[in-house]
Amino acid sequence: MKKNDIFELEITDMGTDGEGIGHYDGMTFFVKDALIGDVITARATKLKKNYGYARVEEIKTPSTFRVEPQCELHKRCGGCQIQALSYEKQLEFKNNKVRNNLMRIGGFSEAKLDSKMQPPVGADNPYRYRNKAQFPVGYDRDGNIVTGFYASRSHNIIPVEDCRLGVPQNKEILDIIKEWMNECGITPYDENTHKGLVRHVLIRYGFTSKQIMVCLVINADELEPEHRAEDTLCERLSKIDGMTSISYNINKENTNVILGKKTVCIWGRPYIEDTIHLLSYPDFTPQGTGITYQISPQSFYQVNPKQTEKLYSTALAFAGLTGNENVWDLYCGIGTISLFLSQKAKQVYGVEIVPQAIEDAKNNAKLNGITNAQFFVGKAEEVLPQFYENAKKKENITDDTASTGHTDMLRPDVIVVDPPRKGCDEKCLDTMLAMSPERIVYVSCDSATLARDLKILCEEKYELMKWQAFDQFSHTTHVETVVLLSQQKPDDTIEIDLDLDELDATSAELKATY
Numbered sequence: 001m002k003k004n005d006i007f008e009l010e011i012t013d014m015g016t017d018g019e020g021i022g023h024y025d026g027m028t029f030f031v032k033d034a035l036i037g038d039v040i041t042a043r044a045t046k047l048k049k050n051y052g053y054a055r056v057e058e059i060k061t062p063s064t065f066r067v068e069p070q071c072e073l074h075k076r077c078g079g080c081q082i083q084a085l086s087y088e089k090q091l092e093f094k095n096n097k098v099r100n101n102l103m104r105i106g107g108f109s110e111a112k113l114d115s116k117m118q119p120p121v122g123a124d125n126p127y128r129y130r131n132k133a134q135f136p137v138g139y140d141r142d143g144n145i146v147t148g149f150y151a152s153r154s155h156n157i158i159p160v161e162d163c164r165l166g167v168p169q170n171k172e173i174l175d176i177i178k179e180w181m182n183e184c185g186i187t188p189y190d191e192n193t194h195k196g197l198v199r200h201v202l203i204r205y206g207f208t209s210k211q212i213m214v215c216l217v218i219n220a221d222e223l224e225p226e227h228r229a230e231d232t233l234c235e236r237l238s239k240i241d242g243m244t245s246i247s248y249n250i251n252k253e254n255t256n257v258i259l260g261k262k263t264v265c266i267w268g269r270p271y272i273e274d275t276i277h278l279l280s281y282p283d284f285t286p287q288g289t290g291i292t293y294q295i296s297p298q299s300f301y302q303v304n305p306k307q308t309e310k311l312y313s314t315a316l317a318f319a320g321l322t323g324n325e326n327v328w329d330l331y332c333g334i335g336t337i338s339l340f341l342s343q344k345a346k347q348v349y350g351v352e353i354v355p356q357a358i359e360d361a362k363n364n365a366k367l368n369g370i371t372n373a374q375f376f377v378g379k380a381e382e383v384l385p386q387f388y389e390n391a392k393k394k395e396n397i398t399d400d401t402a403s404t405g406h407t408d409m410l411r412p413d414v415i416v417v418d419p420p421r422k423g424c425d426e427k428c429l430d431t432m433l434a435m436s437p438e439r440i441v442y443v444s445c446d447s448a449t450l451a452r453d454l455k456i457l458c459e460e461k462y463e464l465m466k467w468q469a470f471d472q473f474s475h476t477t478h479v480e481t482v483v484l485l486s487q488q489k490p491d492d493t494i495e496i497d498l499d500l501d502e503l504d505a506t507s508a509e510l511k512a513t514y
């Protein structure tokens with residue numbers, strides 16, 4: 001086999017990035033845009049010892065799982081990877097991805113995983129689900145200003161006028177921004193030269209509030225005041241129905257991180273609001289109407305609000321609250337999960353690294369009249385250990401007795417974690433183990449790091465009770481998972497409610513008999 005050789009390949013599996021996998025001539029081939037069940041004519045593009053990469057030359061027999069994608073740019077744009085795969089098969093693929101990671105990295109047995117699995121939760125509509133988009137701004141080959149998404153594994157912008165995963169308003173907003181840039185002579189940012197002004201456009205839409213936020217990420221301390229450029233932009237954008245917040249964010253760093261630390265509101269409010277209403281828990285919120293959140297540009301907020309209701313309902317069910325529990329919500333963002341937890345807990349503590357998000361979380365508690373949720377800004381792996389050490393000192397507790405029988409947040413009943421893709425820091429996991437809550441609910445957006453962390457927790461003292469995959473990101477290979485862990489019960493202890501009086505009576509009876 002040589003580079004550029006052409007051969008027939010049957011795609012028999014799919015890799016974690018959605019690529020098709022087939023075997024030929026003793027080698028494994030990875031093929032972008034080929035689907036499980038396809039028979040293709042492949043061209044070898046890169047060869048290693050036992051494996052290689054190939055390109056689809058022709059689809060000879062299409063897979064029965066192939067469907068017509070809604071977006072004509074789906075192969076070029078890096079946003080979607082599996083739009084041509086039927087939705088049912090997408091769900092199966094995602095569930096298998098989590099299962100494989102839990103098996104390979106987590107070390108759980110197949111039998112255990114299958115007995116603890118809850119069926120994967122799919123979306124009612126896998127299109128137009130995203131409430132947030134971040135569009136890079138640049139030039140095309142002819143020097144026109146374009147907005148869109150990066151091509152996969154590159155920073156070439158594919159001009160996407162109307163992404164089918166986002167809301168239709170995105171296009172109108174981007175058109176106004178491009179027109180404004182052209183008229184005012186405002187330049188897009190160039191990554192190579194580090195020159196130019198506008199880097200990204202962040203747009204958020206509140207699905208329940210219908211409020212819109214636009215935030216321009218710029219490579220300067222302010223917009224050009226001499227052109228009164230701000231006024232022109234705000235005047236045009238504010239005509240769009242629902243426009244609530246226009247701001248710019250300063251990012252002068254030479255980095256891939258999209259947002260800088262400082263945001264300046266130039267029109268309307270510095271945030272939008274949105275409400276999450278858990279259909280399966282209508283009584284979980286003060287008036288049964290959900291919890292309303294204020295969301296700043298820098299704060300994290302789940303991108304698929306419909307699926308989020310299902311995800312949070314499950315996280316709450318797994319937490320098993322009755323009203324008396326002390327609960328930590330680590331990586332809490334704007335307090336989304338914390339404020340639901342607080343409805344059925346005694347006390348909730350939230351921890352989050354982004355100061356703006358903690359500001360939002362505190363305001364959100366007030367906004368919803370919630371008084372039993374407290375928030376701390378900082379890294380979970382620093383705040384939790386510090387709290388633990390201080391609380392132990394205060395209560396004069398030694399390591400030996402720390403995990404037995406004292407109250408409040410030092411020995412919480414439940415810890416919920418919802419970390420970013422890199423998962424939990426080991427120091428955070430160690431402190432969780434020391435705090436020894438009865439249950440841990442792990443919400444994860446990366447099943448590989450989830451599996452790594454569960455291995456640590458389950459080797460020590462926890463047992464996997466339930467896991468469930470959620471499709472928060474249809475047409476991409478990403479998958480969200482919620483896991484319930486409970487403290488292991490030693491095999492030889494059987495839990496029985498002992499009635500001591502009856503026991504005494506029985507032993508008296510026994511004594512009398514002998």
Ligand code: SAH
Nearest residue numbers: 300331332333336352353379380418419420
């Ligand atoms: N539970 C929230 C947010 C989850 S996203 C929700 O459902 O909306 C993960 C969050 O973790 C983000 O808000 C991110 O800013 C935060 N984060 C990232 N690293 C962190 C760390 N080391 N310690 C605490 N929070 C962190």
